[in-house]
Every structure is written in structure tokens, then in C-alpha cells.
Amino acid sequence: MPLGVADLRPVLAEYPATPVVAAVGSHSAIDITDGAATEGLATLVLAEAGREATYARYFRTVRDPRGDRVRGCVDEVWTFPRFAELASPPAQERLRRHGAIVVPNRALSSYVPLDVLENEFRVPLFGSRAMLRIEERTERENYYTLLERAGIPTPKRIAGPEAIDRLAIVKLPHARRRLERGFFTVARPEEYRAKSEQLIARGTILPSDLAVARIEEYVLGPVFNFNFFFSPLAPKDDGLELLGVDERRESDLDGLVRLPADQQLALPEAARIPEYTVVGHGTLTVRESILDEVFRLAERFVAASRERYPPGIIGPFCLQTCLDKNGRPVVFDVAARIGGGTNVHLGVGHPYGNALWRRPMSSGRRVAVELRRAAAEGRLAEVLT
Numbered sequence: 001m002p003l004g005v006a007d008l009r010p011v012l013a014e015y016p017a018t019p020v021v022a023a024v025g026s027h028s029a030i031d032i033t034d035g036a037a038t039e040g041l042a043t044l045v046l047a048e049a050g051r052e053a054t055y056a057r058y059f060r061t062v063r064d065p066r067g068d069r070v071r072g073c074v075d076e077v078w079t080f081p082r083f084a085e086l087a088s089p090p091a092q093e094r095l096r097r098h099g100a101i102v103v104p105n106r107a108l109s110s111y112v113p114l115d116v117l118e119n120e121f122r123v124p125l126f127g128s129r130a131m132l133r134i135e136e137r138t139e140r141e142n143y144y145t146l147l148e149r150a151g152i153p154t155p156k157r158i159a160g161p162e163a164i165d166r167l168a169i170v171k172l173p174h175a176r177r178r179l180e181r182g183f184f185t186v187a188r189p190e191e192y193r194a195k196s197e198q199l200i201a202r203g204t205i206l207p208s209d210l211a212v213a214r215i216e217e218y219v220l221g222p223v224f225n226f227n228f229f230f231s232p233l234a235p236k237d238d239g240l241e242l243l244g245v246d247e248r249r250e251s252d253l254d255g256l257v258r259l260p261a262d263q264q265l266a267l268p269e270a271a272r273i274p275e276y277t278v279v280g281h282g283t284l285t286v287r288e289s290i291l292d293e294v295f296r297l298a299e300r301f302v303a304a305s306r307e308r309y310p311p312g313i314i315g316p317f318c319l320q321t322c323l324d325k326n327g328r329p330v331v332f333d334v335a336a337r338i339g340g341g342t343n344v345h346l347g348v349g350h351p352y353g354n355a356l357w358r359r360p361m362s363s364g365r366r367v368a369v370e371l372r373r374a375a376a377e378g379r380l381a382e383v384l385t
């Protein structure tokens, strides 16, 4: 039975008035802890042994004699031999005693099995616990089914390799680095066969993943990741906020496209099929005439999530889109939690978030503002799951 609000109430009853903001130490932990520190909340990073230095050393909080932070934003780091152990019963007990509220990022949902997060992890999450699973493309119900339900445009699905009749992208995990992508693009069935054989031989993809890979139309247009926030505490018409927009830097795709065409063609065969490993992010704004449609889609997403996964989306979420040649957003992926690309605006705030809030408003800070408001109004149960 998945954990619900009823399981949370007795846990919250024991919590301090102002909770501690916790995040898994990877992905967007600096954004989350920086935002919490700006709002005067205590912070905790849950790190894996060998990967803790960024938090425990370079961003650790230093306080002056009065106790005010003068440097850094990570107050405490708890290190586990493996990330997954942060969900062990003793670790959960320790998190609860500490008054920790975990802000889920992709690292949490990648390193702790979803079954454990859904059914066993009795620590409050800020956001929508039940929606973390929609990111798994191999699930029967995932973000595509939710987007279709909401009437949001997605890239056209192609039934199988033999039906490839246009430029398409084949989506499957990387063979060895399971959290990374083994995506490749193809335009014809013969090309699919040739490229997939080559990638299997190179050890980039596995036949078992290929058999269940999603094949979809490749949307020729720039990628815009729209970082939203939905507040269940706000009056109904003010709940949805667009904070900022980012794009990815992907290796080795971005290196390849910076070469002139003749040099690309001169590369050895194996180097001509790019990989899509996200290595960083850039910032973007969008033509204002496009914003109307972007808000419409996000409102539909919020409504569909409330209907299908009550209480629906809470807090940050990201609609990852390609804009087609008519400037229409096509959503190819969804993060039902803070997106990794929000890092581009950490500390300085998102452009749209700042315009809305009249002060620097990063995604991490927006989470902390919501948590503080919920705590002050005795409404934590409305933003936690």
C-alpha cells in the first residue's frame, strides 16, 4: 500500500516548528540548500561516500560567532556507503529525529528504488511522491500517458523499427551507465538496423533495452525546459508560476555539432554517433508570444496530475519541450520534481521567478518559501507527501 498523508500525520506531529531541508547530494542539492539557507532554514545533504567533498568541504556552512552564515549553504552532511542506504530503517529514524524534509531530486528517485520511496520511506517529501514513477519510460503508465490524458502535444510515437518513416529518436538507457542515455537518431528501418548493431557492438546499448525502447518522431527545433512551480497554498488562480527556462549541454553531442560538417564526416565511424549524457545547463528566455501556450499546457498538466495522482503536482516541476517551426512546444519529457537545469539560476534567481517575486527567486528558494509558509500557517500536510 503506497504511503499517504495518513501515514505522514503522526510523523509530522513529532516534527520541530521549522523543519530541516534535506536533499540527496547530487543533481540540484546546491540549489536546494542555497535556497533554504537564503530563507534561514537549516540544511542537510545526504551524500554517498567518495562523493561528499562538494558539499562537506566546498559548500559547507561557516558561521560567524553570532551563528550567522558567512559562507556556504550546507550545514550538515551525512555520508552513506551507498545512496540507497539513506532509506534504511535506522537512517529513516535518524532523518525523522532530525526533523528532515527531503526535497526529491533525480538523484533520490534514481538511487533509491521507487518501490522503497513509495511504500517504505516514512520521511516527509516536499512534492509528489506518487508522481516520481511517471519518469520511467518503461512503465505502463508514465509521463506520456499523463500528457496524452491532458491533451498536451507529445512527439508522435512510432510503432516499431519497420514503421520508421521520418527522422526519429530511439530512447533507451545506456548499457553500462544505467542512469544515462543510449539514445540514437534514425530516419529509415535500414539505418535503425545498422546503427543499433553498431551501438550494441560498441557496448553503448543492450538488445534487451532496445526491444522495449520508445521510438518517437524527432522534433526538429531547439530544446526549452520550462521550470514551473505549483503552490497548493496559493489561491486557485495563482497556484502556477513559471520560474525559468534552461537547456542542456550534452556530451558528446554538443562537441560534435561544434565541428564543421566535413570534420564530422572525417571522424572515425564510432565517433559519429553522439551520446546524450547531460553534463551541464544553459539559461534561456522564450519569445513572449509563446508564453501563452506554455502556461496553457502547464495548467493542463496541473489539472491532469490532480485528477490522476491526487493531490497532484506539488512544488517544482519541469516540462521539457522542443519548439517546432511554428513555435509550438512539444513536450518530450517531464520531471515531476525539481529539474537539474534549475542550477543555472541558483543563487541569482530565475528571470521569470524574479519578475514575479520582486526578489531573486531560484527554484531552491521557492521551495523554501513554500515550506516556511506552510509551516507558519500549520499547512505542512498540504505540501508534503
Ligand code: AMP
Binding pocket: 155, 169, 181, 183, 216, 217, 218, 219, 220, 223, 248, 276, 320, 322, 332, 333
Ligand atoms: P531526455 O532524456 O528526455 O531528457 O532527453 C534527452 C535529450 O534528447 C533532450 O535534451 C533532447 O535534446 C533530446 N530529445 C528527446 N526527445 C526528443 C524528441 N522527440 N525530439 C528531439 N529531441 C529529443
